[in-house]
Amino acid sequence: MKRASIKDIARLASVSHSTVSRALAGSSLVNPDTADKIRKIADQTGYRPSAAARSLVTSRSATIGVVVTTIADPFAAEAVLGIEDAANEHNYSVILANSNAQPEREVKVVRSFEERRVDGIIVTSSRVGASYAETLSRTRMPIVLLNNQHPSEFIHSVMIDNFAASRELTGHLLALGHRRIAYVGDRYGYQSDTERYGGYRSALESAGLKVEPQYVMLGDGKPEEGGAAAAALMALKPRPTAIFCYNDMTALGAMAEIAARGLKVPEDVSITGFDDLFFAKYTAPPLTTVRQPMREMGRMALETLVLLCDGGEPQHNVQARGEVIVRQSTAAPKEVL
Amino acid sequence: MKRASIKDIARLASVSHSTVSRALAGSSLVNPDTADKIRKIADQTGYRPSAAARSLVTSRSATIGVVVTTIADPFAAEAVLGIEDAANEHNYSVILANSNAQPEREVKVVRSFEERRVDGIIVTSSRVGASYAETLSRTRMPIVLLNNQHPSEFIHSVMIDNFAASRELTGHLLALGHRRIAYVGDRYGYQSDTERYGGYRSALESAGLKVEPQYVMLGDGKPEEGGAAAAALMALKPRPTAIFCYNDMTALGAMAEIAARGLKVPEDVSITGFDDLFFAKYTAPPLTTVRQPMREMGRMALETLVLLCDGGEPQHNVQARGEVIVRQSTAAPKEVL
DNA sequence: CTGAAAGCGCTTACAG
């Protein structure tokens, strides 16, 4: 059984399909009574206008494409939730694609978005490598980057001030009396990591301290490597009294590793994260971190994209507000230098 | 600047647009040389066939709709990752929608999927209330439920044997010597909760124990209420020596609450979860739980949906394998009855 | 192998 088309409704209502189209679009050009009748029939029939047919003539799909490295990353998931919520309010649908950080996949995703004529694209926390950036900017679709910036004038972005937040968080550690503060970053060179490292470095230098290369480790933003980095760090002499993890996932692994070694947080070593993912307040002890309003950032990205689609000129680099959240994973070091 | 259409390519290649269509579809009906030439031109131009136009004539959209309660739930995120990965292999795109457990939203989502003519729908871990179920089954699109079943012959499902896994997990607790085992479920009546409760109850009864109503609490599947339930449970006398949490999120909150009260897991009370979310191995102590192969389940759901779309007759209730994972959050009770 | 024609289901000037 085929789906009813606009012509079927027209026949049932004894009007032309043009009139059905107008009535259903809520045009004021149609007699209220006929409009009512048509709507009633459409309702009963369960008629659903074809988005494809519509988009063919309007050349807008009311669809946006969202690429994430992986939706299994809680940061991406929260952001996508915000994006979809806002998209729903604007009657946009979202097509979700995981790039898995694979270049071939990134290319395929963009191609698919082009074929589907999405009205715009949001790219979340990917490293946006050189080739990807080129693919993206070659496309004429509006693009908003989440947690990333790009010099192209065609690409907008939403992010917090990672540098400032990181500097403040490091300042918190310094104020507690820490002098040997390690940094566990991300080897994939995400922009957010670079900026956080910059803030860490800047805070240290302002306090008259140097960055000790041995205290700077690189992970992959996931718990396991956070644990490995913590293990290496705790084997050092003198070992650091605090570990600044570039994100909460890294901190999660670091804390587990430290507990496994019979050491205590924060007595033996303070730990900080970044993001304030849902689990941060439930770790043992609860994690000091920087809250990123991920859901809100997703909404902001969608809103600027919609503005762009409507021919508006939104702010180029939208800034969300990060906030240091002090919990119990940080305390004064036992032994002060 | 408008997008190039098939006619533009036809003009550039000095052939009819029919031939372009065939060449790009890889039809054997076209001269290899012309085909090559056409493909080359299409490539250079960055031509992208319109999915909308194609789907209008083929009446297939190569798109599937996925509804989750919220993508911020790690279970849903993992499942969606599996779905999207598999969809990508079959050249399907996925439209993601969050229902937020709001009936109006559920209705709107299904309507939108119908307008977009998705080839099928996957519904993940929602409680699929009466009205939703009706909306869903009225639609003629193939539907696969993840973590849920439905008596309709038109709706397929993928889930693990929750009853058996739960029974086995409870058996693990009983074998350790526990006799006062609490259960923290979900007040929204998810089918998975009902089945897990059934397994818990069955194991208890097989051991000659009764379910003590005071040891059965209802949360909402999230950490905060897991914590509240644990607090109430620990105030009981005699208090339970083990708490079976119906999912890991609940267990996460319960463990934090217990730690906050100065009690220790598993010395003072054993805790079990369900799902084996990414953080389960990083809690302090690591969580004993039931692993659900979420990503694989997502893939299975997509595969059965694709089979359905191709007119096949996949198994109605596909069963994935759950597995009890014993970590350190469970141990023999200190004081044995 | 190739092209002309029809048609998928809509929207929207255009004419009345």
Place this chain on the structure above:
DNA sequence: CTGAAAGCGCTTACAG
């Protein structure tokens, strides 16, 4: 207020 007509960009019998 309403309808007939054109057209969006494809695919696919049909005829050659």
